[in-house]
Amino acid sequence: MIVNKSMFPLQTGFSVISKMQNQFATLQMQLGTGQKAQTLADMGRDLPVSLSVRSRLSTIEGYTANIEQVNLRLSFLDNALSRFDKIEGEARNSSVPGQYGTNNINMATAPELSKSRLDEVVTMLNGDIAGRYIFGGKVTDKAPLPTTAELLDGAGGRAGFKTVVNERKAADAGSDEFGRLDTAIDTTDPLSVVVNLAEDGNHPFGFKLSTISTVGTGIGNSADFNSSPAKIDFTFTTPPAAGDSVTLGFTLPDGTETQITLRAVTTAKSPPATDEFVIGADATATAGAFKAALEGSLQKSTASEMAAASTFAASENFFNAAGEPVLRVAGNDPFNATSLRVASKTDTVMWYSGESPAISATGMGRLTSERNGAVVTLTENVPVSQQHGFQITNATTASANVGGVSRALTSGDPANVAVTFGATAAAGDKVTLTLSEPGGKQREITLTAVAGTAGPGQFSLGVTPEATAENFNKAMQRSITEAATDAQGNPRQSVSSAIEDAGRVNYGMQANEAGYLRMVRSLASMSVETYPELTGTSDPNSADLYPAKARFDAMAARQQSQLSEGRNNEKGSIELVTMELGIARASLESAGKRHENYKSQLDNLLSDVETVSKEDVAMEILALQTRLTASYQVTSMVSQLSLVNFLR
Template sequence: MIVNKSMFPLQTGFGVISKMQDKFAMLQMQLGTGMKAQTLADMGRDLPVSLSVRSRLSTISGYNASIEQVSLRLTFYDNALSRMDKIESEARNAARQGQYGTNNINISTIAAQSRARLDEMVTMLNSDVGGRYLFGGAVTDKAPLPDTDTLLFGAGGRAGYQTIVTERKAADAGADGRGRLGASIDPLTPHIVSVAEDGVHPFGFKLSTISTTSGAVSVTQPQPGVAPQGDRVSITFAPPPAEQIRPGQTITMGFTLPDGTETQITLTATDAANATGAPGEFVIGADDDPDIAAAQTAQAFTDAFHARLEQVAESELAAASTFAAAENFFNAAGEPVLRVSGDPATATALRVASPNDTIMWYTGQSAAVSAVGMGRLEAGRTYDALTATAQVSLTEKVPVSAAHGFRIANAVTTVSDGGTSPATTHVAGSPASMSVAFDGTEQPGDSITLTLREPAPSNRSREVTLTAVSGKAGPGQFTIGGSVEETAANFEKAMLRSVTEAAADAEGNPRQSVSALVEDSGRVNYGMQANESGYLRMMRSFAAMSVETYPEITNASDPNAPDLDPAKHRFDAMARRQQLELSEARNVERGSIELVAMEIGVAWSAMNAAQERHTNYKAQLDNLLSDVETVSKENVAMEIMALQTRLTASYQVTAMVSKLSLVNFL
């Protein structure tokens, strides 16, 4: 019998003991740290799961950091919009028609109050959060507006709003202060008064209607756009033996003002015995010669009309000019800044202002095309009775700006039956135009395609195609009517709708100018642009109210006669326009403070929902990671005890075997 160590291989025993020692050391580490391994290499088969979960947790952490930043900005927006809404309400209550205050204090203080509100608006729109300006769209590295003084008074030789107001008021008033309108009498027809503008231009009073309560007076209605005098009407006072105008009978003329509002002048006839000299009163001629009497009436009407024009020009027209200048200077998206071209007193056009001579009030991101106004395109419709044709035209708005609005690139007709109608005409130039003539031969399937081009840098072309149908028209269609006039009207309506839709698509949504990725397939859009409708109306209104001045109050002791006081009348005119600009009815307009606040609320909701999903998902991933990377210390302790027992036994057995020999065996 051979007794030796070959039956008990010590190397194998030592190897087993070494492995148990390593296991014991690992268990001690796990007991101390609660982690399965100290390095990724020690994770074994759990490594891919651990890496994947940690990567996902890192992504969620990035989303949460983005949400935290956006949350801070949305909080600022919420506070700013709340304050703006309050300022808007304060402004509506500060200036109301007929509310002049004790000793007319409201008239004296309204400019300073409006200036303070304007300054607060500018401050809020120029606010930054963490060095990021929030009201310039994607342009976040600079303030979108100049300071208030620069806006109002200019800087570096460039004109501010005050200069634009001065020019516009002079252009609207004219050299004689009568709103570029006047009455004249031809010596050959002394009983006929002609009323006309001093040319075709956008300034001053625009005659819109005329009426009389006297059957002895005949009038002609204004015809807009008649060159070269512009709108023209005539008032004929019939001489005896025809019936003459009687005391108390009136002649009323309506006018469209530069800001688009309406006003009217009513002149009342009276006889010499009852004449009071009140504004708007004219004396009926009483000469024994009937022709001279009619001429006297016409002359008295002319004098009263001129006097009343001057009074209304001091109040209503001046206020309208101030707000029109605000619209010219504080330009909306897709519109250029405009100024009077040439000598204001005799000017006949506006021009596009240059950054070299005029302060640009907003320098943030802005759309070059706006849905409002069809992207600076104007439509018209005429009917030619001689040729029995109706024509619809589309023209670029004057003054044309290469950087703002659609440009008309082409117009093409496709006739379904190979005929020649409707006929389209495209005229290039500045402004470019197109027209479509209808002669009654239109057939279903005929189509007109307009090609519109956006300004640089996009230069994108958009095609608007309108197809004739015999029944009810759908999108991109127009109905062939029972007459050429009806067909033309249907086409014009369809064209206005389609071009407006194209302009809206080109304009885009200011909210999308800035966005944040808050989850894998979800973004929060929260961009803001200071030239949106709500902010723009407040800027225009506050600026207009802050620069307006009022004549000296002459009838402070007679609160019941504001019409006799130019200061009160102008205050009323300004207050009425501010009420209109800041009316609650505008809350439904795109870009209003209220709708913007609602859109910010939607962004809040989307962001909070994403954050809640991240919280829940992170909890699941943390549990999974814990299962993969951590251990139960109780289980580890039990393993250590069991391993320690086996290791002790192994030590003893190995020691005994290592001493095994024949001598020891014997």
């Protein structure tokens, strides 16, 4: 402190000492805590940097917490998918056509083993993590599936799968168990006898006549497969030769094909075989034997192939896929039913209650198209009341060449649109279709005619109106399928989590995806099917017409087809879903590493801003302490100065 001639500035000295004391206290705090300041206000110019870095670290902590949470869920899903894959293989290998086991043990145990596997699948699909159900898409507050018992047996007066199967079997078999085919003999022509075989109506049930082939010339036939219902007439004039045969092909309710062959013989086997008929003394006797053999073969096939096909068809009706309704046989008399109806939640157990799109990319969103000459017709598959699939709400044309393209919208339920192409169709002609989703969202599809190669939203003009119509039909099918795919969406996107500023990971699951659905359908079908083998020689029909082994073979073949490794590349398969989740996990790991590195950098920056070196602080304390001691002494000496002391 300077002592000048005018006066001694004691107040200033005290002020300086006070500041040094405050600084000394701050340094002591820094030495004890390692922090520059105890409050934000004391940060000074470093405050904005500190706040910014802390905000960023908080964001990273949030992302890291999301990553940890999603990793936990992905681990659960990975374990579930691994088990699903094993169950799929076990089910595929447990029921093999022709492998019945000792004393037919495989046939006896197949239903219970399948039910056990189904119960495990249902339990896993209803799995939750901390109360969050993960196989229902965005619907996470409730289990997506009922219990196995409710699914199979029903609950609260609502029908389960067994009831739906029994109804479908009755509707497909018919009361006479001929598979909804009618047989009759026409003897009005004295020169020949005709055996009639016809479908009993225009409906989705039973056998559908598809093909016919013959060996020999003794069995005449006239087939009409284009009419609805289809029919075949077998004509007998002269007796056929031994070995003459006819083979009939049928389409079954699940879309598969089967055949029966009837062969002419001179002597019947003992017991009689249903695939043979005895050549009679005249046309009438031969026709009668042929009709009896035909009916026996139909009953035999109804009890085996048809029963299996009915069970799997019912599984498709009950365990509905995304964009499909639950269907049941309509009416109170299933043996004579002519249609399916949409099941309601009040009378039928709904197998899946999670998130699900109302539009499926499969089958053009439940629309079909066909070309007949120069006319292309787009038709709805289902009535509006089913609330699934696209509905055609409008169709317009914009043609530079009037008359080149015309449109006719047929009102009705279901509706259809017919587009007719004339010889004057020209480049630039447009057809716009307006499709409505069940939720009300509308999609417009516009196709424009071009002279050369067509691109997206275009169709090529052909040399003839028919060729143009064919090109338009293909382009329309592609565009509608793309629209349906967009409407269906990706189940993985139903649940997502932010893992960084510009990145999210998608890991949603829906139990009605193709891979899970095929397992549930096939296991449920195998669970409810039985394989009765009636015995006793007094009834010649018993052992032959109710072949348990043939039914088991048909069921096993369908299960193997449903769970085939060849389906691994299909959308929604367990293998593809596993791969998609693997990609999601890789994204999590990459984001986690980036956050870890960035956090380390930010921690270093924050340390530079908010912390101090204790060694440096200690040196500052020593220096300050020396100055402070000196200041105390000088101030003390100056404070004692007076004129008397000065004169002394």
